[in-house]
Amino acid sequence: MEKLTKHVEALIFASESGVSLDEIQEILQTGAPDSAEDPIRDLSLNTDLLEDILESIAKKYADSDSILELRHINNSYQFLTKPEYHPTINRLVSHRSKKKLSQAALETLAIVAYRQPVTKLEIEHIRGVNCDYTIQRLLEKDLISIQGKANSPGRPLLYGTSPLLMDYFGLKDISELPKLKEVASSENSIGEHSD
Numbered sequence: 001m002e003k004l005t006k007h008v009e010a011l012i013f014a015s016e017s018g019v020s021l022d023e024i025q026e027i028l029q030t031g032a033p034d035s036a037e038d039p040i041r042d043l044s045l046n047t048d049l050l051e052d053i054l055e056s057i058a059k060k061y062a063d064s065d066s067i068l069e070l071r072h073i074n075n076s077y078q079f080l081t082k083p084e085y086h087p088t089i090n091r092l093v094s095h096r097s098k099k100k101l102s103q104a105a106l107e108t109l110a111i112v113a114y115r116q117p118v119t120k121l122e123i124e125h126i127r128g129v130n131c132d133y134t135i136q137r138l139l140e141k142d143l144i145s146i147q148g149k150a151n152s153p154g155r156p157l158l159y160g161t162s163p164l165l166m167d168y169f170g171l172k173d174i175s176e177l178p179k180l181k182e183v184a185s186s187e188n189s190i191g192e193h194s195d
Contacts, residue, residue, distance in 0.1 A: 004028075004045075005053050012057075017167065018076025025050055074166035074173060101141075108134045109143060113165070113177055117147040117158035135159065143168065 011027060012019050025045055054077060058070040061079075068079045081089055101109070108131055111123050123131050138144045147160040161174060171177065 001053070004049075005056060008050070008053050009057050012070065012077050013079055015078065017163075018073060018078040020076045021047065021050055021054070024077075071170075072172065073170060074163055078167075102134075104129075104131075104134045105137060109138060109161075109165075112138075112144050112159050113161050113174065114180065116160035116174075117150075118160075119150055119152075119156040119158060121156060123159075 007028065008024060011024055025047070028045055054070065054072075061069045067081055067085055069082050071078060071080045073080075104127075107127060108123055111126050112118055115122065115126075120131055120135055123135070135144070139146075142162050142164045144159050144165070145162040147158040149155040150158050165171075166173065
């Protein structure tokens, strides 16, 4: 069990992005093709055992003085820095990031997130401006992706959020986005309201 735990921990640590439970199981069960001395070849793996191992790893990092914690985000596991170090990490990110998302990009991203799958024409109808450049930039940053083609005339492309968006905002899935009524405020309304 301890040996397997270290291998699971190493997989998550070495991965550039999150690793799903299925992917961990598949990698560990595949074994090394050119090594007869695979240390985990004969270990039996099942989902319950892997979930117990992941829980023990999460507990180990939560209880220690480590700067890292194991998080389950977007149906995958990854090591992230603990919240108390976020201000320092944010300074590094802002220092390295020459350009943040523009207001137009944020607006377009919000429309895609809440209305997906959505066509460019629908985005432009909501925003009231051409969105060619903004959509291209969001595609380049891998925050949105092409989800297919619509069944309407001309078969326009459909856009949706990418898994990187979930990582970027620290969400497990799209359902964790705030509900529109939670972000709407009376400051954004026009006219008088009666009780």
